[in-house]
Amino acid sequence: MALVVALVILIIATLIFHFTSPWWFTPLASNWQTIDDTINITFWVTGLVFIAVNSFLAFALFRYRFDRNRRADYEPENKKLETWLVIATSLGIAAMLAPGLFVWNSFIKVPKEARLVEAVGQQWSWSFRLPGADGQFGQSAVELITEQNPFGINPDDVNSLDDVLIKGNEMHLQQGQAIKLQLRSKDVLHSFSVPQFRVKMDLVPGLTSYMWFTPTKAGRFELLCQELCGMAHYTMRGIIQVDPPTEYQTWLASQPTFSQTLRQLQADIVAGKGLYQSCSACHGQAGEGNVALDAPALAGQGAWYLERQLQYFQQGIRGAHKNDIQGQQMAAMARMLANNEAIRQISAYIATLSPKAATASGDAGKGEALYHNCSFCHGEAGEGNYNQNAPRLASQHDWYLRRQLEHFKQGIRGAHQQDLFGKQMIMMSRLLQSPQAIDEVVAYITGLPGFVETIEEPRQTLTTQSAEQE
Template identity: 55%
Template sequence: MVLAIVLLLLVLGSIAFYFLSPWHLTPLASNWAAVDTTIQITFVVTGLVFAAVNLFLVYAIVRYRYRRDRRALYEPENKRLEAWLTGLTTVGIAALLAPGLFVWERFIAVPEDAQRVEVVGQQWHWSFRFPGEDGELGRVSTRLISEENPFGMDPEDPRGRDDVLVQSPRVRLPVDQPVQALLRSKDVIHNFQVAQFRAKMDLVPGHVSYVWLTPTRTGEFEILCAELCGIAHFAMRGMVEVVEPAEFEAWLAEQPTWGEMMARPEPDLQAGREHYATCVACHGEQGGGNRQLNAPALGGQDAWYVSRQLQNFRAGIRGQNPDDPYGGQMTAFARQLEDRAAIADLAAYIESLPVADPEPTVSGDPERGRRLYRTCAACHGADGQGHHAFNAPRLAGMSDWYLVRQLEHFKVDVRGAHAEDFYGNQMAHMARMLVDDEAVRDVVAYINTLPRRSGTEVAAAGGRDE
């Protein structure tokens, strides 16, 4: 009888939890209400089966409980019962599958007037490509992907020159207009999901899949990777902003095309050196840094990373937290650079400086730090040389006291909490894996043992010095 009561309470509790639970589907923001209906049908069918099976167990336990005055009757076959079970199972399976088949028929039928956008996934980043005025997307190939050509655009294909490239994980879409998302992966299997849209699909390397939807309300909606794509899978996030069509068109016109990116001049190192004259007082003539002035080593740091940080300082994405007074100082200096060209020139000059070799100031256990660093190596490289494809800067040669401070800032949301700082947000998640101050010091102590070479030098040497 105890088991029967437990099963009965399980059924009643499960039904009550379903109706009273605060966890339900997020509010719908697309045309896929049919997906919600299909999910609800699935809940109803599986819920009825769950209740029926368990209530039958309760009945069987009570009705056929042990008694001394009777024996069990062995009946190996009961065709009538088998027919009922087969019929009910068939009806239940049909009720589960049929709605999904009707929805799937619509799910794969893309409207002819749909706005196309290519969604490109990579560990751990989203980027986007729109067709230009010709309405066609140019050819791409993973073999062509490089730091200068992150989308793998074919420079020989004239159709791609007007393609609009959005390298940020934030994208805008027009409201009340159908959109077809072409899905492509650079590396491993990812999954493009926006919970409010109810449309999701895998991104498979070497294959272009797709989903389509019509956003039905304006707002911001988070993009998640719903596939276990690597160690930082949970941090692979982006943002879809649904706006009015006129605002979308204005935003799209501001984004660079592939032709414009190819036409950009090479950075001017001499101009960068002139801009660096302002930085010398704190960071040193060769970018070696100065702890007394809270200026970290810069020499040899990757130009793409320096550019991004300067742009973040200029835009208020970094350096605005009152607990980061030194970041606030950098904001004022970054805003002295008048445009992106000036930032690119300065960043290229800093990269041309010799890799810094500051004196170690942090004490810790390098061996324990080596074990902790295995997580960091997935992005920053085994030698701390950095990896542009993962948006991970070089760590070897950085001022150790600065690394400690930044890890502490990431852990407490002093840095990386801004909505536009997607990569800082990823680092905040990863930094919290270092559970205490000792772990932070240990991993930084290990970074101090890494060779002071640029990523190019490490790659040319074929690995780390032993």
């Protein structure tokens, strides 16, 4: 009887939890209500089976409980019961599978009016591309990917010159506009998923996959990678901003085309040197940094990282927190640069400065094991990695590294909603669970050489075919 009571309690408790649970669907923000309907049908079918099976089990335990005065009947076959079980099981399976087939049929048929958008995944960030006025993507290939051409677009393809490039983790879509999302991976398997849109699809290296949806609600939605893609998989997040038509067109007009980015590649280093004179008072003539002025070393950093940080300071993405005193000072200095051209020039000049060796302190031996997690992005020698959006760490002062890690852990840096790379660092920095762990990993980093000896070996490449033309 105790087991019978336990089964009845299990059934009742499960039903109560299902209908009162706080863990339910996120609010729907796309046209895919049919996805929810299909899941609900599955819940009803499996729920009824759960109730029926456990109720029958409780009944059988009660009805045929042990009785000294009763003998069991031996009945190895019961064709009538087996027939009903086969029919009921077949109907249940059909009820679960059939709606999904209808939904899948709609999922693979993209509306003709759908706008083409490309999402590119890499460890551990997103970038996006839109076709220009011709409505066609230019050809792209993995072997064409460089720091100057992160999308791997063929510059000789006339269809590529007007392609609109969005290098950050934030993409804007127009509310009510059907979207055909073309998916491409630079490295390993990823998966594009926005829970509110109810659709997801894998990104496969060397292939181009797709899915479609129509965003129906304006707002900001978190983009997730739902494929285990490496050490920092859980930090691979982005933002999909759905705008009303007028706001979307305003945003779109401000985005650069591929041809514009090609013209921006060459920055005036001489002009950048002149602009840097105001920076050298704190950061040093050679970009070596100055502990007395709380100024970190700049030499050795890539121009792409310096540009991003200067823009963050100007836009209030970095240096706005009340406890970031040094960041507030830097934000005021960054605003002295008149425009993005000045930022490119000064960043290009700083990138020509040669880094100097940092002084190591603390227990570097223990820090080596802790740094293993960091090396996936920043490199085994702390050299930084453009493809992972990770700056150089080697040659940086230990006091600055320590302060930045503490600021990330405390949310002083990286908490701004537009600092998606900073949010990744917040999550990673919290793996260092004590001040001692921070000291140890910093001690190891300050002893890193900042370069990796490589041996040239022949390699094979996977070519990503151009987008299917419609």
